[in-house]
Amino acid sequence: MEVLRFWPLESKVEAATFWSELGELKLHSLKLEEGPVPLRAAWAPSRHASQPGLLTVSAASLPTGNGEGSAALALAPGGSGGFELAGDLYVLNTAERILTFDRKAEAQQACDRVWAAICSGAAEADPRLLQAAVLLTYCDLKHYKYRYWFAFPALQPPQPFTLAAPPASLAAALGGEAAAAEVAAALAAACSSYVASTGLPAWLVRVDGDADSSGAGITTAPLTAWQGLQQQAGASSAGPQLFLAVADSSALPENPGWPLRNLLLMAAARWRVRRLRVLCLRERRGRFDADASLALDIALPELPPGFHPAPLGGWEPNERGKAGPRTADLAPAMDPRQLAEAAV
């Protein structure tokens, strides 16, 4: 069976606001302290054809100057800015520290936190806890040059997740008959409303009745409703169909985005399922779009007793595809000397 592969999250720093705020934080509040500082980032589903959803940080991602940096982070309800997640920010004192930083230990810590949220059930109530992020930075304040390296840690299952069937369209997953397209559109609309009201990136979808007729009923429910819905669905073979639905950062025709990884491990650990139908929803024109979305039939490995997942850093490659930090050169926008020259 084919191994299910995920498109990594891609980062974007809102340069106009983030870097100068970070510089202020380093100069006036952190000083020689390197962190971690709580970072509030947000990732978005794919919103344009062939454009993946990005994980964005801006000035609002940083703790406000006068609070203690280690205060617990309360995630705000998601708007169209995307789904918030809590990350760890390090503001290192030298550029070389980015390379010598103990990235393995940091990934281990982040993954342990996610695993604890899975085991306690907290992640079921708030699936945003499943996605972690780490950001290493070095600010060369004199030259308005900033080095940074994102990581999106992932938990490794004992064996890879595999595709039990080839990826399909939403309509095909719902029966593939002529009326299924209509049901798929209604399903996408129901998912849009669920996300608008909860701000959560993962939920359950139940499709009642015959998808080929227009009488199909669509219900959305939080992940915590899994056991109850599963029993109903299992009662009869002609019963309702149950799907795990996620907002999907990937724009690829056959691959889901990174945030699904930890969610699948949660399904394997908490729900003990070996087979799961997943709907990966992507937006077009600001709403989930059935045609752009993807349905997957996934086989999950069995977790042995006492299983503890191995961590994976998920460090974002730089512009050249290599392991290493990226550089943001803000001198053309921020250096008074260059601005003065450009203004002549």
Place this chain on the structure above:
Amino acid sequence: SAAERVLPARTQSAFKEKGVLTPEEFVAAGDYLVHTCPTWSWEAGDLKKGRPFLPPGKQFLITRNVPCLRRAAAVEEYGEQAEREVEEDDEGEGWITADRSARPGAAAAGGITTTNDDGFEEVPSIEEAAAGGSGGAAGAVAEAVGDAAGGSGGGRGQAEAEEEEEEVPDIDDLELEDEEEDEAALRPAPRAGGGGGGGGGGEEHIVRTRTYDLLITYDKYYSVPRFWLIGYDENRQPLTSEQVLEDVSEEHARKTVTMEPHPHGAAGVQAASIHPCQHANVMHKLSERVADEGGDFPVERYLVLFLKFIASVVPTIEYDYTMAAGTQ
């Protein structure tokens, strides 16, 4: 601006007569835009920069990561078409005419970007821009190295940056080879470091493009919405003002589109903005035309119509301006 700080905000509605908005009308039109085009949302921005005449959570409208697939030079024909369309009805006095003397406001506010037609011709050709898709990173690094080595910096063209490629970028000492083993990850294909290759590298279905964050603020002095473009390159690094102007119709680059202090950015950060001095005029004409066709034009639709007008200035950015602006 200084005038903005001392003048009071407009309180009398004059949308029908002059095409201007009060802050309340701006918020109403913004609410309508957010409702009908959910890609747009309200934001609070930096609290320290908040405008007291707007609600704290509704300081500006934003839509993020809008792809920009082509440079403006490649869609000039489209631009000309749009131009004729807008000009048709308005008896030669349209905002689009290149008569610079008719726009003293633009010239004054242009300030740092004095119109320089010769300079504009230095904008890289489409081929160069496309090559920049993969060469951009290396170019930027080379430029950065040049600056660090005591170069004069500032405003150098892409071609020059590419010439400096032989210099070893200092970032190499910040790269590792220890990639994690992860068979479940699709890796973006490594991008060629050199200037060769097309713009669309990476995985087969991932097209690397520039993206824009688009902002709409309220301009108190002109009592109209103001449009901002914050650009990012294929590697999601900020675009320079030169690069942003490549995505603006040539007719408007450096004239109606000028570089101004970012409305919510750090001190000194510049962003491209469409100068609002002609907005009221154009909006008045456009809304009258819509009203002629279909009766009443409610003020809530103002921003939807405004975005249609913006689309002719920035033809390359594929944001969602296709919905009907009329009364139907």
